[in-house]
Amino acid sequence: MARNGPLPEELSQSFLVGDALAAGVSAGRLRGSDLERPFHGVRRLREAMPDAPASVWDARRADLLRRAHAYAPKLGAGQFFSHTTAAVIWGAPVPLDAELHVSVIGNGSLPRTRGVRGRRVRAGMAVAVFRDGLPVSSPASTWAMRGELSVPDLVALGDYFCRVWREGFLRPDAGRPPLTTPRLLDTALAAGRRRGAERLRAALPLIRLDSWSPRESLTRVILVQARLPEPQLNIDLWSARGKFLGCVDMCFPEFGVVVEYQGRLHGDRHAKDVERIERLRAHGWVVIQVTSELIRRPAELAGRVRTALLAGGWRP
Known part of the structure; x- marks a missing residue:
């Protein structure tokens, strides 16, 4: 296979080396200049240079999202993105973390890769869903996992997740449903012992539905x-x-x-x-x-x- 020749259609933007070899891709092709090596055992097709981000925060968020998509093929059974990484995937305004956070419920295996922090979650303490093709903790679970934040930051995160996109003069996306509700935040908080539970409880009644x-x-x-x-x-x-x-x-x-x-x-x-x-x-x-x-x-x-x-x- 040519050094930068076409790859099999069954391989996605990011793929495991083992899957590529099984599909007939040669070791030489896996060293092609059009492939990145974001994690051990993973290759990712290089993308065209994106437009300049609006801010440093936007640039860091875009980088974290690229790394999350690159790591996705390595996610094991029951593993999902959580904590800061989940908040970023949902588009939430949060302080960014350089590491990817990956959780598993119960006794499943934890990831052991540089740049990835494994987290173990007790059964019933998180709900995993899909967002942009990525398994990720639900908005309510993500909020309840962020108890290390200050009360104002937890309010801002809750406001983002619960925003109701109502009708109004020149308002965008009117009628778009909120990502979650205060009731679901309360349910996630009550699911068990949470880090920063006192701050979470203080923030919950301050969350509103129309903060932008x-x-x-x-x-x-x-x-x-x-x-x-x-x-x-x-x-x-x-x-x-x-x-x-x-x-x-x-x-x-x-x-x-x-x-x-x-x-x-x-x-x-x-x-x-x-x-x-x-x-x-x-x-x-x-x-x-x-x-x-x-x-x-x-x-x-x-x-x-x-x-x-x-x-x-x-x-x-």
């Missing part, structure tokens, strides 16, 4: 833990004459206060956001803008919102 980003979730947790009233999330605001003013992250309609998290915006996106906020202010809304710097000073953030609420008529 982890920074929004963190901002909301800061405000609620400061004993401020809970804001409405991602609601559309209109002028008295019916003109659409914008969709806002958090809003206290009865007190005329809007709270907006401002990520890193550039070019046209930044200009449109500036105009949206000025439009809101021109129609009488007090807009508190939150940045990554302000989030590091939660007392100051809560103080700014408290002052605006009091001026709008809120009485604690």
Whole structure:
């Protein structure tokens, strides 16, 4: 077989060396320049260079997904991706881990490969499903496995998994079902002893169905833990004459206060956001803008919102 000749159709993008040899692929072909060696005993067809990722996090997430797909042929009976790796496969906003996490329920064999961390899960403590062709712990199981995270991070993860894609002006994917529900998160938490169970229990009642980003979730947790009233999330605001003013992250309609998290915006996106906020202010809304710097000073953030609420008529 030519060094870079075609491979048998039964081999997927990633495949075991043993399966390739059994299909008639020569050892020389397995050394072809078009094949990567991501793990011992695995070959993967090299892919075209992807477009530049939007951020460092996106690049690291894409790399982890490539490694998960590359490792998939080595998964043994009953093994599935879990913990951080599962969260990334589901697209969740989580701190990334360099290792792949692979779990097995009960006494099944654990993986022993460099770059892969084997985890043993007691029966009944996890449900495995398929996502993008990969066996992976369900969203509810994945959330309950992440008890080492802080309460705000667990809330952000739960918000992501439970988001309801509701109807609204210019909203994307309206009607798309949530990945899971708070009830299923509670069931997963109650399945047995969990690492970080106290944090999981504290986070569960703070999870909401209409938060759109982890920074929004963190901002909301800061405000609620400061004993401020809970804001409405991602609601559309209109002028008295019916003109659409914008969709806002958090809003206290009865007190005329809007709270907006401002990520890193550039070019046209930044200009449109500036105009949206000025439009809101021109129609009488007090807009508190939150940045990554302000989030590091939660007392100051809560103080700014408290002052605006009091001026709008809120009485604690």
